[in-house]
Amino acid sequence: xxxxxxxxxxxxxxxxxxxxxxxxxxxxxxxxxxxxxxxxxxxxxxxxxxxxxxxxxxxxxxxxxxxxxxxxxxxxxxxxxxxxxxxxxxxxxxxxxxxxxxxxxxxxxxxxxxxxxxxxxxxxxxxxxxxxxxxxxxxxxxxxxxxxxxxxxxxxxxxxxxxxxxxxxxxxxxxxxxxxxxxxxxxxxxxxxxxxxxxxxxxxxxxxxxxxxxxxxxxxxxx
Amino acid sequence: xxxxxxxxxxxxxxxxxxxxxxxxxxxxxxxxxxxxxxxxxxxxxxxxxxxxxxxxxxxxxxxxxxxxxxxxxxxxxxxxxxxxxxxxxxxxxxxxxxxxxxxxxxxxxxxxxxxxxxxxxxxxxxxxxxxxxxxxxxxxxxxxxxxxxxxxxxxxxxxxxxxxxxxxxxxxxxxxxxxxxxxxxxxxxxxxxxxxxxxxxxxxxxxxxxxxxxxxxxxxxxx
Numbered sequence: 001x002x003x004x005x006x007x008x009x010x011x012x013x014x015x016x017x018x019x020x021x022x023x024x025x026x027x028x029x030x031x032x033x034x035x036x037x038x039x040x041x042x043x044x045x046x047x048x049x050x051x052x053x054x055x056x057x058x059x060x061x062x063x064x065x066x067x068x069x070x071x072x073x074x075x076x077x078x079x080x081x082x083x084x085x086x087x088x089x090x091x092x093x094x095x096x097x098x099x100x101x102x103x104x105x106x107x108x109x110x111x112x113x114x115x116x117x118x119x120x121x122x123x124x125x126x127x128x129x130x131x132x133x134x135x136x137x138x139x140x141x142x143x144x145x146x147x148x149x150x151x152x153x154x155x156x157x158x159x160x161x162x163x164x165x166x167x168x169x170x171x172x173x174x175x176x177x178x179x180x181x182x183x184x185x186x187x188x189x190x191x192x193x194x195x196x197x198x199x200x201x202x203x204x205x206x207x208x209x210x211x212x213x214x215x216x217x218x219x220x221x222x223x
Numbered sequence: 224x225x226x227x228x229x230x231x232x233x234x235x236x237x238x239x240x241x242x243x244x245x246x247x248x249x250x251x252x253x254x255x256x257x258x259x260x261x262x263x264x265x266x267x268x269x270x271x272x273x274x275x276x277x278x279x280x281x282x283x284x285x286x287x288x289x290x291x292x293x294x295x296x297x298x299x300x301x302x303x304x305x306x307x308x309x310x311x312x313x314x315x316x317x318x319x320x321x322x323x324x325x326x327x328x329x330x331x332x333x334x335x336x337x338x339x340x341x342x343x344x345x346x347x348x349x350x351x352x353x354x355x356x357x358x359x360x361x362x363x364x365x366x367x368x369x370x371x372x373x374x375x376x377x378x379x380x381x382x383x384x385x386x387x388x389x390x391x392x393x394x395x396x397x398x399x400x401x402x403x404x405x406x407x408x409x410x411x412x413x414x415x416x417x418x419x420x421x422x423x424x425x426x427x428x429x430x431x432x433x434x435x436x437x438x439x440x441x442x443x444x445x446x
Contacts, residue, residue: 015289015381016353018319040291042317066238066288068263070307073300080295094265096241130239157380158238 001219003033004192005212009059009088009204010034011183013156019046026050032212036088038204041081048085059088062113065157067092067127071109078116089113090123090181090204092155093139095130103142110146121149123181123202128166129158136166140173150202154184161185164198171199189214224442226256227415228435232282232311232404232427233257236379242269249273255435259311261427264304271308282311285336288380290315290350294332301339312336313346313404313427315378316362318353326365333369344372346404346425351389352381359389363396373425377407384408387421394422412437 010029012021022043029037029051036057037047047058060081063074078089091113097105114122124146126139143151151170153162161184171180182195183204189211195203205211233252235244245266252260252274259280260270270281283304286297301312314336320328337345347369349362366374374393376385384407394403405418406427412434418426428434 013289015291015315015318015350016322017291018323020323021319040289041293041296042291044293064289066236066263068238068240068265069300070264070267070303072303073264073296076299077292077296080293084293092238095238096244099239100241100243127238 001193001215003212004189004196004203004215005033005208006035007192007196007201007203008034008208008211009036009038009181009183009202010208011038011156011204011206013038013040013061013064019043022046023050026056028209029056030054032209034208035202038088038090041077044081044084044086057087058085059090060086062089062091064090064092064125065155067094067125068096071112074109075112075116078113082117082120086120088121088123089117090125090152092125092127095127098126098135098139099130103138106139107142107146110143110148114147123150123152123179124148125152125155125183127155127158128153128163128170129160133169136169137173140170144174144177148178150179150181152181152183152204156184156204158184162195162200164194167195167198167200189218224416224438226435227412227419227426227438228256228431229258230415230419230424230426231257231431231434232259232261232406232425233279233431234261234379234406234427234429236261236263236284236287242266245269246273249279251432252279253277255432257431258425261311261313264300267304267307267309280310281308282313283309285312285314287313287315287348288378290317290348291319294335297332298335298339301336305340305343309343311344311346312340313348313375315348315350318350321349321358321362322353326361329362330365330369333366333371337370346373346375346402347371348375348378348406350378350381351376351386351393352383356392359392360396363393367397367400371401373402373404375404375406375427379407379427381407385418385423387417390418390421390423412441
């Protein structure tokens with residue numbers, strides 16, 4: 001088994017998290033070699049400084065977690081965060097508009113954010129827990145069309161997080177054209193592998209240290 | 224008993240709510256005489272049109288529900304929403320900064336949003352579920368000092384909503400200098416009255432129709 005770390009966005013998005021906790025998050029990300037730290041907009045400058053010179057990317061969120069800010073707001077938030085040094089942007093679609101079947105509005109929003117993000121990869125959270133399978137497929141098509149880099153299952157704030165079935169559905173629809181990020185409720189190594197096996201190319205979790213430690217233990221057993 | 228309606232912000236902040244649901248929210252607010260509709264930023268223009276000529280105010284949210292957007296973002300969001308016609312702003316403080324005891328930063332943020340809101344009343348959500356009583360008191364003092372109109376208990380997105388004890392504590396600290404808004408989990412008439420008795424001057428709830436209908440029934444019984 002390969003090392004899970006490069007697949008993991010090391011994530012801390014709790015409203016009550018403090019700077020000391022984000023400092024630990026950044027240290028762990030370097031130590032374990034995670035793909036990125038995923039943290040709140042207000043802590044992007046802090047993470048940029050802490051991770052200077054490392055390979056760990058700074059990932060943050062836009063329109064998070066509800067997705068119902070004005071488009072103008074989401075676009076200016078994206079521009080500001082990229083200017084501050086964010087290297088990956090996880091945005092939330094306007095879920096209610098998708099449920100209304102207003103696909104054009106959803107596509108327009110993603111396109112504008114992709115434009116505002118310049119070369120920074122955009123992951124688009126479609127919040128699967130509110131969608132039927134038909135809408136999950138349509139949303140993934142829209143995400144591909146709008147030029148985003150990934151479709152992402154969940155915010156972790158909804159009634160449920162990533163499921164293996166959803167990851168499989170999104171990966172089948174994306175068909176290699178974009179990445180698939182699984183997030184929400186992925187708390188151990190076996191769950192991580194299930195997501196990868198289902199087609200996830202990135203995993204967002206606050207349990208990255210636990211997952212990689214479990215992997216190291218398994219490696220040591222085999223040696 | 225007096226009519227609960229004028230104390231109620233008729234609230235719909237679910238990520239999956241559709242325009243049709245916001246249309247019903249606005250109709251109900253006029254029919255029942257609620258203080259305001261409280262809805263997502265992206266639906267402010269819609270509500271402004273729908274409520275034109277009525278007494279119902281358009282209330283929306285800033286930095287909601289996590290409070291960890293950049294200050295620049297929260298300020299521009301406030302300005303945009305006021306320009307779009309929002310008549311009340313419910314903002315979320317950076318809770319982690321309060322927990323770090325960085326009271327100055329919290330006060331500065333509220334002050335800037337109060338300034339950006341011009342004459343529009345600002346309600347400040349301190350998200351009590353993450354705070355001990357000392358921090359709830361300190362936060363309320365900061366809210367008063369920064370010139371906001373209300374201190375508000377909860378977003379409704381945290382692990383718990385308004386409690387009678389919290390409303391009592393906030394009201395005692397505010398001591399009539401600002402209003403107290405109770406929100407989160409207030410779903411029936413008896414809970415509504417408990418909050419008012421504890422010192423709430425405004426109540427945010429998605430159960431306003433049920434609450435006012437229960438009150439009407441009681442009135443009819445007495446006639």
